[in-house]
Amino acid sequence: MKSKRCSTCGRIVPLGEFLRYPASKDGYGYKCAACRSSWKKKRYIKDRKRILVQKKEYAKTEHGRKTTRKARLKKKYGITLEQHEVMYVSQDGRCLVCLYAVPYSEIYTDHCHKTGKVRGLLCRKCNFMLGNAMDDPTVLKRAAKYLRGWAKDCEEAEDIKEANKALKRGKFGIFDEIKGEPGPELDPGININ
Numbered sequence: 001m002k003s004k005r006c007s008t009c010g011r012i013v014p015l016g017e018f019l020r021y022p023a024s025k026d027g028y029g030y031k032c033a034a035c036r037s038s039w040k041k042k043r044y045i046k047d048r049k050r051i052l053v054q055k056k057e058y059a060k061t062e063h064g065r066k067t068t069r070k071a072r073l074k075k076k077y078g079i080t081l082e083q084h085e086v087m088y089v090s091q092d093g094r095c096l097v098c099l100y101a102v103p104y105s106e107i108y109t110d111h112c113h114k115t116g117k118v119r120g121l122l123c124r125k126c127n128f129m130l131g132n133a134m135d136d137p138t139v140l141k142r143a144a145k146y147l148r149g150w151a152k153d154c155e156e157a158e159d160i161k162e163a164n165k166a167l168k169r170g171k172f173g174i175f176d177e178i179k180g181e182p183g184p185e186l187d188p189g190i191n192i193n
């Protein structure tokens with residue numbers, strides 16, 4: 001027998017195209033070379049899909065989340081999950097700026113952008129606040145002063161009308177106090193008019 005019918009495509013193909021398969025009657029496999037290769041391709045695609053689905057499912061589990069967090073902490077901040085958890089516990093699970101309690105899964109790891117060093121764990125709002133203030137303590141201090149100034153005005157003003165009168169008088173919170181303070185140097189290239 002020099003050739004045989006492929007059980008998949010039905011073609012008569014030379015025996016050499018079949019794999020040796022001692023368990024079969026004639027000692028050869030059932031699929032021709034072409035059918036074997038397309039079967040392998042299909043199985044690979046199916047397996048890949050299955051593996052991807054499995055990975056996604058795993059990522060949703062408690063263990064999966066832990067693994068992802070662990071890898072991210074190591075890569076982004078160079079700390080271990082254990083170190084991170086110790087930080088969280090030593091902060092009483094609270095944001096270091098607003099002091100609100102934050103679930104561990106929602107805590108933000110704040111770090112210095114220059115040195116890459118982790119500074120502390122914050123809530124989302126406070127972490128964004130620092131970034132929005134360009135990590136500049138002077139800006140934040142001035143913002144606090146600004147709010148305090150307005151708070152004073154609000155207390156003094158008995159109603160909205162009073163507050164509006166204060167505005168008209170040019171009493172812009174604490175602007176008089178801070179207007180002499182130097183701001184950041186302006187880029188000479190920027191036309192502020």
Ligand SMILES: [Zn+2]
Binds near residue numbers: 006007008009033035
């Ligand atoms: Zn075939």
Ligand SMILES: [Zn+2]
Binds near residue numbers: 097098099
């Ligand atoms: Zn906060």
